[in-house]
Amino acid sequence: xxxxxxxxxxxxxxxxxxxxxxxxxxxxxxxxxxxxxxxxxxxxxxxxxxxxxxxxxxxxxxxxxxxxxxxxxxxxxxxxxxxxxxxxxxxxxxxxxxxxxxxxxxxxxxxxxxxxxxxxxxxxxxxxxxxxxxxxxxxxxxxxxxxxxxxxxxxxxxxxxxxxxxxxxxxxxxxxxxxxxxxxxxxxxxxxxxxxxxxxxxxxxxxxxxxxxxxxxxxxxxxxxxxxxxxxxxxxxxxxxxxxxxxxxxxxxx
Numbered sequence: 001x002x003x004x005x006x007x008x009x010x011x012x013x014x015x016x017x018x019x020x021x022x023x024x025x026x027x028x029x030x031x032x033x034x035x036x037x038x039x040x041x042x043x044x045x046x047x048x049x050x051x052x053x054x055x056x057x058x059x060x061x062x063x064x065x066x067x068x069x070x071x072x073x074x075x076x077x078x079x080x081x082x083x084x085x086x087x088x089x090x091x092x093x094x095x096x097x098x099x100x101x102x103x104x105x106x107x108x109x110x111x112x113x114x115x116x117x118x119x120x121x122x123x124x125x126x127x128x129x130x131x132x133x134x135x136x137x138x139x140x141x142x143x144x145x146x147x148x149x150x151x152x153x154x155x156x157x158x159x160x161x162x163x164x165x166x167x168x169x170x171x172x173x174x175x176x177x178x179x180x181x182x183x184x185x186x187x188x189x190x191x192x193x194x195x196x197x198x199x200x201x202x203x204x205x206x207x208x209x210x211x212x213x214x215x216x217x218x219x220x221x222x223x224x225x226x227x228x229x230x231x232x233x234x235x236x237x238x239x240x241x242x243x244x245x246x247x248x249x250x251x252x253x254x
Contacts, residue, residue: 014189014200018247019044019099022128023051025181025251031055031094031123037084037115038101042070042077048097049075055094060087085111092120098127100204100247103163109172116176119254125177126251129163131184135244136232137201141209144225150217157208169250177252189243196241197233198226 031052036045039059048057057077061067067079084098085105096119105111112125119125132138145154164172166182173180191200202210206225213221235241 014187014191015100016043016047017187018128018185018249019047021185022099022126022249022251023047023097025249026095026097026124026126027253028052028095028124033057033091033093034095034097035060035089035093036077037087037096037098037127038104039070039077039079040066040099042073042075042079044097044099045070045077046073046075048095049077052095058093060084088114089118092118092123094120094123096123096125100128100130102127103129106162108162108164108169112169112172113176116173116252116254119252121254123254124251125173125254126249128247128249130245131163131248132244132246133163135246137197137229137243138205140225140228140232141201141206144221144228145209148221148224150213150221153212154209157212163248166248166250169248173250173252177254179253181251182249184246184248186244186246189245191241191243192239194235195226195230196235197243198229200243201229 033056034048034052035058036048037060039045039061040063042059045057045059048055057075058080059067059070059077060080060082061070062081062083064081067081070079084101096115102108102111116125145151145157166184170180170182191197193199210218210222233241233243
């Protein structure tokens with residue numbers, strides 16, 4: 001699936017804020033190394049570099065477009081293209097960090113313990129995932145996908161089924177962690193500009209559906225979703241659009 005860093009980072013402050021809040025709960029003073037899984041254009045890796053300037057950093061992503069943007073940044077890190085679902089390094093890390101990536105990956109019951117096994121003794125595994133998949137931004141995608149001539153093509157396209165409940169993540173990690181800190185935050189994001197939520201979704205959850213279609217069919221699908229989305233998230237007289245967004249955070253200490 002192709003990614004567009006410019007579209008993704010058009011809401012850069014809002015997308016980076018959860019990474020900063022996750023990082024603030026990682027109670028390590030001077031890790032020797034850290035890896036950012038799903039580093040995207042490097043905005044979350046930049047936070048790691050600022051927090052731990054002496055650490056050896058690595059950013060991993062499966063998108064050549066995102067990695068090309070990360071390499072153009074000033075962040076001193078080794079950038080690696082890899083599928084995190086199968087990423088299994090021989091080395092261990094003091095910090096394994098991931099911001100809004102695991103929702104794209106299956107089988108968290110297997111994935112997370114495997115990643116935890118690559119955390120050094122005394123280190124931390126920290127991740128954040130969206131958990132707003134029952135909100136109109138996502139339910140409307142599925143409703144439109146099931147309603148048109150494109151239904152067959154979109155039948156198996158998903159972006160939401162992988163994320164579990166907080167209690168499930170605790171159960172997955174408690175056997176391999178000495179402490180597990182899990183919390184949720186519901187942001188009420190104030191977005192500016194026309195079709196703000198549509199532009200947000202165009203950078204993330206809408207992409208698998210849009211990429212599965214082409215030509216007039218794709219444009220018709222997007223237009224219908226955009227119309228329904230505007231009704232669900234009306235723009236206020238001030239010009240702002242409120243976009244509530246729930247996220248799940250976890251920091252597991254080894």
